[in-house]
Amino acid sequence: MQRVAGLNGMIVVTVPDGFVEPFSYDEEHTVLLGDWWHKSVYEQATGLSSNPFVFVTEPQSLLINGRGMFNCSLAPSGTCNASRPDCALPTLFTAVPGKTYLLRIGSLTSLSSLYFEIEGHPMMVVEADGHYVRPFAVRGLFIYSGETYSVLVKADQDPRRNYWAASHVVGRNPSQTPSGKAVVSYAFNGNNPWMPPPTAPPAGPAWNNTAIRVEQSRAIFAHPRFVEPMPARADRTLLLLNTQNRIDGHIKWTINGVSLMFPATPYLVAMKRGMKDAYEQRPPPDMYDHMSHDISAPAPTNGTVGSPVYRLALGSVVDVVLQNSNMLNNKSETHPWHLHGHDFWVLGHGEGKFNPAADAWRLLNVRDPIMKNTVPLHPDGWTAVRFRADNPGVWLFHCHVEAHVFMGMGVVFEEGVERVGRLPSSIMGCGRSKGLH
DSSP states (O other): OOGGGGGOOOOOOOOOTOOOOOOOSSSEEEEEEEOOOOOOHHHEEEEHHSSOOOOOOSEEEETTTTOOOOOOGGGOOTTOOOSSGSOOOOOOEHHHHTTTTEEEEOOSSSOOEEEEEEEEEEEEEEEEEEEEEEEEEEEEEEOOOOEEEEEEEEESSOOOEEEEEEEESSSGGGGGSEEEEEEEEEOOOOOOSSOOOOOOOOOOOOOOOOOHHHHHHTTOOGGGGGGOOOOOSSSSSEEEEEEEEEEETEEEEEEEEEEEEEEEEOOOHHHHHTTTTOOOOOOOSOOOOOOTTTTTSOOOOOOOOEEEOOOEEOOOOEEEEEOOOOOOOOOOOOOOEEEOOOOOEEEEEEESSOOOOGGGGGGGSSBBOOEESSEOOOOTTTEEEEEESOOOOEEEESSSSHHHHHHOEEEEEEEEEGSSOOGGGGGSSSSSTOOOO
């Protein structure tokens, strides 16, 4: 829950000298998107753990490069002063007419799926999560927590005025969350760079239009010159169903019936030191009962809380099919899934329930799939990925929504721990690792 408190940032990794990227531009800028609450993370975590359950609610603001908007009339008297200079509309960047800009866009939201746009300026998507994509044009970009994209924007509009940049909540009702706003100003004689745009801010797409979000997900392919060869078949397949359950009076998220709770002693320390009683030894299920489970019905009151581990053979190829289902309120929502320690090939997105025995595998892209480390699982649907377990260690695979992983929506992969060298004493201190060297 530290990201929601502001512990986040962006690292830009540049290409080596002499490497020619499959696109060109004049300048680059970073755009870091987030969301913001007035409640502290401690209040939020307490509510998620309480009985009765108290959700974090919707964010009060959306942030663009750390700056947000809020209607001070909604705040308690004396706690909000919109006349402060740092409350002015922020400038995203200043554009020179005719130049092309590379925007490196990242989302570190804690809850919100977003749509980011620049008024009057379409974007060409050229990179996703560090991999070049077959370029495609969008009016605005759907981006989910944990994802990064690079887009090209041409400064080809009327330079005598400024333009809105905006981020909007999608996938959840945004009535309680105003859009994030910034300004793209043009460097042109006679244009006031501090003047707000003369038009109303863009409203964004319909927040509940899932189809156009799935359409963007299906439009992302590897660049023809940068296709990473993918293994032809998997050694193991995991079919993972997310459900929202009530366990011992508390609302939890489970994967195949197990709600992940991190053990007091870190997995890697426990495994290297032979502490088998520090975490659950019984393996979690590879599959759920996909023949009988109704994804449109809320999960029954069952499930367990535990700390099991999926043990993967080092070097093996693993397919993971993420299956969405309805929550206890009978709704289905977006879950951006993020894998530590690896990139994966995105094989496909589908509606309804994935049926491994039917023709679902024929819907997958095995020719030029993009590699990513974060991928959205859309409402009432499934997402399939493939990765090679070639990085010795213990790795988390989880929903990137802060509240959801806090409530147990994640799994743990172990591969080749015996190849990991001696652990430094500086990481010891949690659980039974305290005092170890």
